[in-house]
Amino acid sequence: KGGKILILPGDHVGPEVVTEALKVLDIIEKHTGARFERDFDLCGGCSLDKHKDSVTEAVLKKCEDIDAVFFGSAGGPEWGTSQPNPESGLLRIRARMQIFANMRPCKFASKSMVSRSPIKEEIIRGVDFMLIRENCGGAYYGKKIEEEDYGCDPWEYRRSEIERVVRVAGALAMQHDPHLPVWSADKANVLASSRVWRRITHEVFEKEFPKVTLKDQLADSLAMLLITKPTAFNGVIVTDNTFGDILSDEAGGLTGSLGLLPSASLAGPPASPGQKPTLGANNAGGVRGLYEPVHGSAPDISGKGLANPVAQVLSLAMMLRYSFNMHDEAEAVANVLDSKAEGGLEVRTGDLGGQADTREMSEAIQGEVGRL
Ligand code: NAI
Numbered sequence: 001k002g003g004k005i006l007i008l009p010g011d012h013v014g015p016e017v018v019t020e021a022l023k024v025l026d027i028i029e030k031h032t033g034a035r036f037e038r039d040f041d042l043c044g045g046c047s048l049d050k051h052k053d054s055v056t057e058a059v060l061k062k063c064e065d066i067d068a069v070f071f072g073s074a075g076g077p078e079w080g081t082s083q084p085n086p087e088s089g090l091l092r093i094r095a096r097m098q099i100f101a102n103m104r105p106c107k108f109a110s111k112s113m114v115s116r117s118p119i120k121e122e123i124i125r126g127v128d129f130m131l132i133r134e135n136c137g138g139a140y141y142g143k144k145i146e147e148e149d150y151g152c153d154p155w156e157y158r159r160s161e162i163e164r165v166v167r168v169a170g171a172l173a174m175q176h177d178p179h180l181p182v183w184s185a186d187k188a189n190v191l192a193s194s195r196v197w198r199r200i201t202h203e204v205f206e207k208e209f210p211k212v213t214l215k216d217q218l219a220d221s222l223a224m225l226l227i228t229k230p231t232a233f234n235g236v237i238v239t240d241n242t243f244g245d246i247l248s249d250e251a252g253g254l255t256g257s258l259g260l261l262p263s264a265s266l267a268g269p270p271a272s273p274g275q276k277p278t279l280g281a282n283n284a285g286g287v288r289g290l291y292e293p294v295h296g297s298a299p300d301i302s303g304k305g306l307a308n309p310v311a312q313v314l315s316l317a318m319m320l321r322y323s324f325n326m327h328d329e330a331e332a333v334a335n336v337l338d339s340k341a342e343g344g345l346e347v348r349t350g351d352l353g354g355q356a357d358t359r360e361m362s363e364a365i366q367g368e369v370g371r372l
């Protein structure tokens, strides 16, 4: 068990929270006998400083044959006018790895989450969905036209791009519970690319996931329902790049603090236990992926020990699950916020209204993981 991880801590709070998350990985190794080879490298402002580029070709090469990339965060005001900008390193890694399925879980975890959410507790209690955003196509790519008085971004989707990402949604639903529906969010009422998306998505589900209920939802109406009735979407939501960008930030807002939100970007559908992935397989029996917190480098709090390490730790849990097929260990780490049942973890960082520093929060997490 185990495999090879490329670790790119990045800038500001990136290295602070990555260091703490890796202590959790040490505990997992001790408990399971799994071994993870760790290769540390640069991406972001730190790479700009050393190599005058946000990511080097050598690092991009490594990303091609690594089991997983564990990423912190990139950027900061000191590289404000740099060309390229520090965040471009991550975009280049995404393109190189073809990690087209960006996954963000949105889960009601504990009191600590509720206390910071702007939404009433009775509305968000029980929320548990996975939002999958297509991340290598659509309006953000393609041939752009930018003139003095005219701008154009072609919003294109090809069959292969749609099929591969909606298969991730189908595979996830099958793994968790085929009774959980999959929602596909689009604007088929006005966009041709959405109508093609909708038609091909239905073809894939009828043929490959006949047991899963597929429901279409217009993206604008989904945006409203996520605020008023978010539990209605428990299950999986899959959508294109643009809608996914907006809806995933909205879903992030539901839970209150950026310090709690992990993400995974996968190069293929997750494999069921005991099976090999069909696309994007790595050497560890899982799927190639990049794992990072949703938050950025938080320069306003970096160097002060104030960052909440939870989002990075939960990203580690996703890595164990999808890239290394370590489902039990992933579950144990992912549940760490819930482990004190009603109250959630009592130790809390400032973003959760507490007094703890990064180290104390991390030690509380390590203590919980160590007991599992
Ligand atoms: P940010 O996510 O870094 O920070 C937004 C706010 O949330 C700040 O007040 C920050 O202190 C707080 N925050 C973020 N993470 C936290 C944590 N773990 N614990 C406690 N509080 C936390 O977003 P911002 O300020 O817009 O961007 C800062 C830099 O990060 C920019 O250079 C931006 O481009 C970059 N960025 C990088 C990303 C990446 O590497 N994937 C993603 C988003 C932004």
Ligand code: MG
Pocket: 245, 246, 249
């Ligand atoms: Mg966004």
